[in-house]
Amino acid sequence: xxxxxxxxxxxxxxxVLISLLLICQVVCFLIGGLVAPTPASAENWxxxxxRHRENDTRKWLYPRGEGHCDSIDSLDIxxxxxxxxxxxxxxxxYLKANELVFALQIPLPRNNMTLDYSRWQQNLIGVLQFDIxxxxxAERDPDDAWKHYASSVEERMLQCTMTNKEEGFHYNCSIIxxxxxxxxxxxxxxxxxxxxxxxxxxxxxxxxxLEDIWLVAINQNxxxxxxxxxxxxxxxxxxxxxxxxxxxxxxxxxRSPALLEYMLLFLGVTLTFLNMPLEYLTLAFxxxxxxxxxxxxxGIFYAALLxxxxxxxxxxxxxxxxxxxxxxxxxxxxLSAVVIGCLSLFIFDMCERGVQLRxxxxxxxxxxxxxxxxLTFIILAGISxxxxxxxxxxxxxKVFCNISAKRTVLPSMxxxxxxHYEGVIYRFKFLMLATLLCAAMTVIGFILGQVSEGRWxxxxxxxxxxxxxxxTGVYGMWNIYIFALIVLYAPSHKQWPxxxxxxxxxxxxxxxxxxxxxxxxxxxxxxxxxxxxxx
Amino acid sequence: xPNSQQVTLDLTSTSYRDNCDRLRYLEExxxxxxxxxxNILTSLGIGAKMAIDECQYQFRMSRWNCSTFGNTTTIFGGxxxxxxxxxAYVHAVSAAGIAYTVxxxxxxxxLNECSCDSRVRSRxxxxxxxxxxxxxxxHFGEKFSRDFVDSHENRDTADGLMxxxxxxxxxxxxxxxxxxxxKCHGMSGSCSVRVCWRKLPPFRQVGDALSARYEGASHVKMxxxxxxxxxxxxxxxRDYKQPNKTDLVFLEESPDYCERNETMGVLGTRGRLCNxxxxxxxxxxxxxxxxxxxxxxxxVEEKCHCRFVWCCDVKCDTCRYKKEEHICN
Numbered sequence: 001x002x003x004x005x006x007x008x009x010x011x012x013x014x015x016v017l018i019s020l021l022l023i024c025q026v027v028c029f030l031i032g033g034l035v036a037p038t039p040a041s042a043e044n045w046x047x048x049x050x051r052h053r054e055n056d057t058r059k060w061l062y063p064r065g066e067g068h069c070d071s072i073d074s075l076d077i078x079x080x081x082x083x084x085x086x087x088x089x090x091x092x093x094y095l096k097a098n099e100l101v102f103a104l105q106i107p108l109p110r111n112n113m114t115l116d117y118s119r120w121q122q123n124l125i126g127v128l129q130f131d132i133x134x135x136x137x138a139e140r141d142p143d144d145a146w147k148h149y150a151s152s153v154e155e156r157m158l159q160c161t162m163t164n165k166e167e168g169f170h171y172n173c174s175i176i177x178x179x180x181x182x183x184x185x186x187x188x189x190x191x192x193x194x195x196x197x198x199x200x201x202x203x204x205x206x207x208x209x210l211e212d213i214w215l216v217a218i219n220q221n222x223x224x225x226x227x228x229x230x231x232x233x234x235x236x237x238x239x240x241x242x243x244x245x246x247x248x249x250x251x252x253x254x255r256s257p258a259l260l261e262y263m264l265l266f267l268g269v270t271l272t273f274l275n276m277p278l279e280y281l282t283l284a285f286x287x288x289x290x291x292x293x294x295x296x297x298x299g300i301f302y303a304a305l306l307x308x309x310x311x312x313x314x315x316x317x318x319x320x321x322x323x324x325x326x327x328x329x330x331x332x333x334x335l336s337a338v339v340i341g342c343l344s345l346f347i348f349d350m351c352e353r354g355v356q357l358r359x360x361x362x363x364x365x366x367x368x369x370x371x372x373x374x375l376t377f378i379i380l381a382g383i384s385x386x387x388x389x390x391x392x393x394x395x396x397x398k399v400f401c402n403i404s405a406k407r408t409v410l411p412s413m414x415x416x417x418x419x420h421y422e423g424v425i426y427r428f429k430f431l432m433l434a435t436l437l438c439a440a441m442t443v444i445g446f447i448l449g450q451v452s453e454g455r456w457x458x459x460x461x462x463x464x465x466x467x468x469x470x471x472t473g474v475y476g477m478w479n480i481y482i483f484a485l486i487v488l489y490a491p492s493h494k495q496w497p498x499x500x501x502x503x504x505x506x507x508x509x510x511x512x513x514x515x516x517x518x519x520x521x522x523x524x525x526x527x528x529x530x531x532x533x534x535x
Numbered sequence: 536x537p538n539s540q541q542v543t544l545d546l547t548s549t550s551y552r553d554n555c556d557r558l559r560y561l562e563e564x565x566x567x568x569x570x571x572x573x574n575i576l577t578s579l580g581i582g583a584k585m586a587i588d589e590c591q592y593q594f595r596m597s598r599w600n601c602s603t604f605g606n607t608t609t610i611f612g613g614x615x616x617x618x619x620x621x622x623a624y625v626h627a628v629s630a631a632g633i634a635y636t637v638x639x640x641x642x643x644x645x646l647n648e649c650s651c652d653s654r655v656r657s658r659x660x661x662x663x664x665x666x667x668x669x670x671x672x673x674h675f676g677e678k679f680s681r682d683f684v685d686s687h688e689n690r691d692t693a694d695g696l697m698x699x700x701x702x703x704x705x706x707x708x709x710x711x712x713x714x715x716x717x718k719c720h721g722m723s724g725s726c727s728v729r730v731c732w733r734k735l736p737p738f739r740q741v742g743d744a745l746s747a748r749y750e751g752a753s754h755v756k757m758x759x760x761x762x763x764x765x766x767x768x769x770x771x772x773r774d775y776k777q778p779n780k781t782d783l784v785f786l787e788e789s790p791d792y793c794e795r796n797e798t799m800g801v802l803g804t805r806g807r808l809c810n811x812x813x814x815x816x817x818x819x820x821x822x823x824x825x826x827x828x829x830x831x832x833x834x835v836e837e838k839c840h841c842r843f844v845w846c847c848d849v850k851c852d853t854c855r856y857k858k859e860e861h862i863c864n
Contacts, residue, residue, distance in 0.1 A: 046642040
């Protein structure tokens, strides 16, 4: 009979294959740790305070270069109640709020070179930090200073607190989401921020001694993108190749493909979609939807992986009769948890990053309604994840129950069949272990990355960029995992020697062939599981 | 006396290279740094000014109130020729001030010279930024301050070692007070990718921290290790804690700041306002050095009930009231 390659592979070949894959895994990890820089870098840029005397808000102000604006070093002279300084301020005319523009021209020059953004840097996320100083002489005592600002038609709320009020110290202000650009297509960016006062609309009324605005620009590092895209470029053809090989093998069989084989193919397709190095296109075209697309690609892949685990466990469980088990309908209850979770995350992502395609300054978190909506979807996704893991653990527990039940009757079988079953059980457990190991490694790596500051040092020469290593390592791991699954679960063309020799000689064999589906073409692992369910 | 503070005095916007050459009190290396660009000179000036302001704010209640003399080459008079706690503070705060303003100028894009290296992996220096981003600006600020302020200190003398130690302590007080802020920007904005940065503290916070260090400054002496020819500062007595890199150190006890002393540049506390109810250094008993004080009452008109109006105005009422002032004899 035909079985999966996993069952027919000799221990030595399996060991060679696994050690090869493990070497690939270590290489992936080391590439991230030793070659790539951190995934993203943040740069702090201080806004230049420009004075704009005309009332034309359409005019753009440049802090540097030809025709740059009149910059103000400090706003202190306008705010002091010291008579001498007041005189100085009067001599320069009072500064009106509508005349003050915070201008930023990014990136800034370094080492006497004008820097420019490279398209390899992929995306740009901006965050504002306000330095608001506390002065007791000229201020009410706002524990929470609320503020709105308009940049196109934008509103942001700023929450500031201060535990010990000391003069000249800054309030501890929350960071303000500013913009998210899904593509970094241009070389330079100019930002003008105005905080106009409007007594009627009560905008910017309670704003304190704002001294400076810092912009923190977070972009993906070019080096990381290069390493990442190279990895994708390498994995992409491998996974496609193995899928073609797999599907050819399945079609050589006389039976129609089993559900597990469909699932494996689907998993391969979603992984290929994730592996597709679309990032190359961003070097030539402006693709602001890349952030969103990246989320969707990852989402689809994880959804496929989670569904595969469910089906994998379910196919080895076989409580129901085997007739309708070859379709996904049997799993609708379990899969609905995955679907609901992914769908709510998708809706949330569309509300945040989808809208940002139209307006990069948009953020769902700035309004109360938006925050509640976002939280609803995230909580819904969390609940689905919990339900999913309950289902999965329950099913795996059932499979192991079945296996141990089968174990007790093993001694009464013929030696060849016993060896066969023991091998199947061992390999099923081996695969479960591999899955568990992969998941655990991901979780442990993630936690370590959060705990350590992202940089590990063993000695002065060897510095490992842990965050990057984690990303490339995990990415490589899931690729290798799925590669291995497809290879090991492909139908084998080898005959089962012991099986054919002893065919018909034992009672179990007869019982085996009485199963509803034709056992000769079924994966013997599945057959075993079904049989155990019938026992 | 740190030369940096003298830069403030002759700041003009004529050819800055000539300007740098004219500043004779600068060392060769400092002149080179100064001539890098016009903005460096401006930043140095602002940094020195900020350091003096901070010093005067912190010492407004002490017998020595960080008074400056505009007409001499040494800004603080002869006070700093005594290697006292006060000299330690002035050195630390001015080194910090320069590091601080240079850092800010870098963040604002005013200095083209700010460097981008340190701890960034790259094969070519040109693509450094695009490959892996730049180092924090504070690194350049500190480096610049180290090159500029430390350049004329002699490592073989006790004075030089003390100044170097205090300069470094000043610079470190900025870095240790930087606040770490993080943002998550992974898949759907989750924390699978997180990036952190550090925020520059207000300079008042640096000044405050140095003030606390001033209170706990260590009295040290130079020890000369004959065998390895290393000169080091050690606490005067084995019973005292050895100073670490963030502590301020001094070699001599402070002079008497109570009486006027022209040669030392001490103004004395005669005529200073004091606080009758305070038990601290600004209280009349301590500030007037036991000479007693006079009380006078006068009618004053002052701004009161001030409200701050964004962005740049302060609206106040005028109040009239009787004010009691205590003046040291």
